[in-house]
Each structure stands twice: as structure tokens, then as C-alpha cells.
Amino acid sequence: xxxxxxxxxDSATVRAVINKALMLAGVDMNLAYQAxxxxxxxxxxxxxxxxxxxxDISMPVMDGEEFVAKLKELGIIDSxxxxxxxxxxxxxxxxxxxxxxxxxxxxxxxxxxxxxxVVESVMGVASNA
Amino acid sequence: xxxxxxxxxxxxxxxxxxRLTFMFGEPMNKDDLDTEAMDFTxxxxxxxxxxxxxxxxxxxxxxxxxxxxxxxxxxxxxxxDKAMLDDxxxxxxxxxxxxxxxxxIGKGANFKLHSPEVLPVDESMLVEMLASSDFQGFELDDSPxxxxxxxxx
Numbered sequence: 001x002x003x004x005x006x007x008x009x010d011s012a013t014v015r016a017v018i019n020k021a022l023m024l025a026g027v028d029m030n031l032a033y034q035a036x037x038x039x040x041x042x043x044x045x046x047x048x049x050x051x052x053x054x055x056d057i058s059m060p061v062m063d064g065e066e067f068v069a070k071l072k073e074l075g076i077i078d079s080x081x082x083x084x085x086x087x088x089x090x091x092x093x094x095x096x097x098x099x100x101x102x103x104x105x106x107x108x109x110x111x112x113x114x115x116x117x118v119v120e121s122v123m124g125v126a127s128n129a
Numbered sequence: 130x131x132x133x134x135x136x137x138x139x140x141x142x143x144x145x146x147x148r149l150t151f152m153f154g155e156p157m158n159k160d161d162l163d164t165e166a167m168d169f170t171x172x173x174x175x176x177x178x179x180x181x182x183x184x185x186x187x188x189x190x191x192x193x194x195x196x197x198x199x200x201x202x203x204x205x206x207x208x209x210d211k212a213m214l215d216d217x218x219x220x221x222x223x224x225x226x227x228x229x230x231x232x233x234i235g236k237g238a239n240f241k242l243h244s245p246e247v248l249p250v251d252e253s254m255l256v257e258m259l260a261s262s263d264f265q266g267f268e269l270d271d272s273p274x275x276x277x278x279x280x281x282x
Contacts (some may be wrong), residue, residue, distance in 0.1 A: 010244060016201055040236045058223070058242040070176045087227030108224045109148045 001124060002030035004049055008067065009056040018054050018085060018115070025116035028050070038067030040095075045071075050080055052123060054106075057086040057090065057114040065093070068100045077101035081122045085110070133233055133280060139265060141232045142186075142276050145225045149200040152270045159259050159266035162273040167191070169250035170215070172222040173277075176230060178240030182280035184226045186218070187250055187258060192272050193218055219245035228241070 005022065007015045015034045022029055033048060035041035039062040044050065057064035064084060071077040076127055077100065084097055087108040094105055103122045119125075130143060143154040170193055173185035188196065197217035198205040222245050230240050250258075258264045264277040 011216055011220045011223070012213065013197065013200060013220045020202055031174065058244070060244055087224040088230075088242050089227075090231060090240065091236045092239050099184070109145065 002028045002121065003051040003119075004031045005029055006033045006035065006041060006044055006048075006050045006053045008035045008038065008053060008059070008064070010036050010059040011056075014056065014085070021112040021115040022119075024112035025119065027116065027119050038062030038064065038070065038096070041067055042070060045076070045080065052119065053080060053082045054085050055082055057084060057088050065097065065100075068102055069071055073101045083118055083122060093118075097115065133257065135265060135277065137232050138229055138276070138278055139267075141205065142156045142267070144223055145228050146269065148154060149221055149224060150196050150254075152196070152199065152234075154267045154269040154274065157268045157273070159264070159265045159275070162165045162259075162266045162268070162275075164255060164259070164273050167273070169255055170218060170247060170256065171250045172215075172218045172245050172247045174219075174222055174226055174245040176186075176228075176240055177225060179231055179234055179238050180240060180280060183280065184222065184229065185258075185264075185275075185277040186222050186225070187255070187275040188269065189272050189274075190249070192269070199270075215247035219247050 007017050007018050019032055033044045035044050037059040055064045081103045083104045084102050085106045089105050089107055104118050106118055139156050146152055146154055169187045170190045171187045171261040173183055175183045192207050193214040197208050197214045200217050219224040226242055231238055258275050263279045264275045267274040
């Protein structure tokens with residue numbers, strides 16, 4: 001099954017690295033959307049079908065915590081899995097995010113293997129690697 | 130000036146830079162750094178929370194393409210867009226910063242990182258960094274680098 005994936009990070013470098021890691025990990029991707037902050041990500045979600053979201057924490061306009069809180073408020077956090085990708089993943093912050101429905105956390109820097117592990121765990125499928 | 134473990138900062142910086150860029154670093158006395166006739170690029174970012182301050186890294190502009198290429202898994206000669214090079218350097222600093230804060234305070238730290246800014250270094254800035262006790266010198270794969278941590282609380 002091919003997934004539509006949304007990558008949310010204010011850094012174009014990170015978005016490219018996650019995209020590449022997904023490909024190297026053999027994740028079956030249909031479409032890969034990108035957004036520079038939580039607000040842009042919400043716009044993507046309003047208009048496109050997304051199966052999985054990778055999201056940074058520290059972003060301008062709307063950061064990762066605000067984005068996740070919004071998804072919870074909209075009642076869609078359970079139907080659109082969100083994985084946080086960040087170097088700012090302290091235990092209190094991760095606890096708040098998990099309480100709001102975030103499925104998993106990937107600490108930067110990460111390997112394609114870690115990305116594959118998370119996708120398989122969150123989506124319940126094996127990749128093509 | 131607030132105290133912190135420079136040894137921890139140095140070790141975290143070198144470890145994260147190596148994992149991200151495959152460049153090997155070692156601390157070096159700033160007086161021994163060869164910075165003559167080099168343009169430098171500075172990335173800096175502030176953070177707030179349990180620890181408040183600014184983290185900066187300055188590298189020769191000539192190696193920013195290599196840094197970006199290694200992070201992205203591309204060839205340096207294929208990367209010339211300054212915005213992409215600046216973004217990659219800023220992201221390197223961003224990752225270093227998060228790890229340094231948690232290694233200094235612990236995983237229970239509460240903190241928020243602000244977006245990095247990237248700017249060219251003029252001669253007066255370079256002189257100031259070389260003279261400042263907030264900045265530590267490094268050699269990254271034969272290139273000089275400066276890492277500065279200034280804490281306010």
C-alpha cells in the first residue's frame with residue numbers, strides 16, 4: 001500500500017533529508033507533500049489526503065506543538081498519525097505531545113533505518129527495504 | 130557569566146557534526162587556528178526556557194557547500210544556491226543546539242529553540258569571536274571553526 005506523506009519543517013534541508021530517508025528506507029510512497037510550518041500543513045490537510053505526517057517542533061508561525069493541538073481540536077489526530085522529528089525532544093515536551101496523540105518521535109540526526117522502523121510501527125506495515 | 134561544562138559542549142558539538150556531516154572535529158586553541166584570508170559564515174540561534182542564551186557556529190564559507198552536500202547526500206559541486214547552503218548550516222546548528230541543551234541540563238529540560246539566522250562574518254566580527262571567551266576553536270576536517278555559547282541564565 002502506497003502512502004501519502006506530509007513533511008512539516010521550516011528547513012528545506014530537513015524536508016529533503018526526510019524525503020530521501022523515506023526513499024532509502026524503502027517506504028512505499030505515493031505522494032510526498034511538504035509544508036514549512038504548522039499553518040501550511042493544515043492547509044495541505046484541508047485539501048489533500050494524507051496518511052502520515054512527519055513534523056518538526058520548532059517552527060515559526062505555528063510550531064509542532066500548536067499544530068498537534070490543532071489536529072486534536074479538529075478531532076483528526078487519531079486518523080492522521082503524526083511522528084515528531086526534532087532535536088528539541090525533551091521528556092516533558094514529548095510527554096505533552098504523546099498526551100495529545102502523537103504516535104512516535106524521531107530524534108535528529110536520524111538514519112533511514114530509524115525512519116523505516118517508525119513507519120512500520122505507526123502504519124503497521126513492512127516496507128520494501 | 131554562567132558556568133557550564135565546556136567539555137560537554139565540545140563533545141556534543143563534535144559528535145553531532147560528525148553524525149550529520151561526516152566531518153571530524155577536534156578542539157583547537159583559537160590562537161592556532163588558521164583564519165587568514167578566509168571568508169566566514171556565521172549561524173546563530175537563541176533559546177529560552179530552563180537555559181537562556183545563544184549558540185553560534187562560524188565556519189569558512191568555502192566549506193558550507195561540503196556541509197550541505199554531506200547532510201543532503203549530494204555532491205558539493207551540485208550545490209550552489211546560497212539559500213540552501215545557509216539553510217543547511219542553520220539546521221546543523223539547530224540540531225547541535227538541542228543536543229547541547231539536553232546534554233547540559235538533562236532530558237527533562239524545558240526549552241524552546243528560536244529559528245537560526247545565517248549571516249556573513251566581517252573582519253571585526255571574526256576578531257571579536259577569536260577574542261571572546263564565549264567562543265571555542267575547532268578544526269573540522271582541516272578547516273577552522275568557532276563555536277560560541279553565551280548563557281544569560
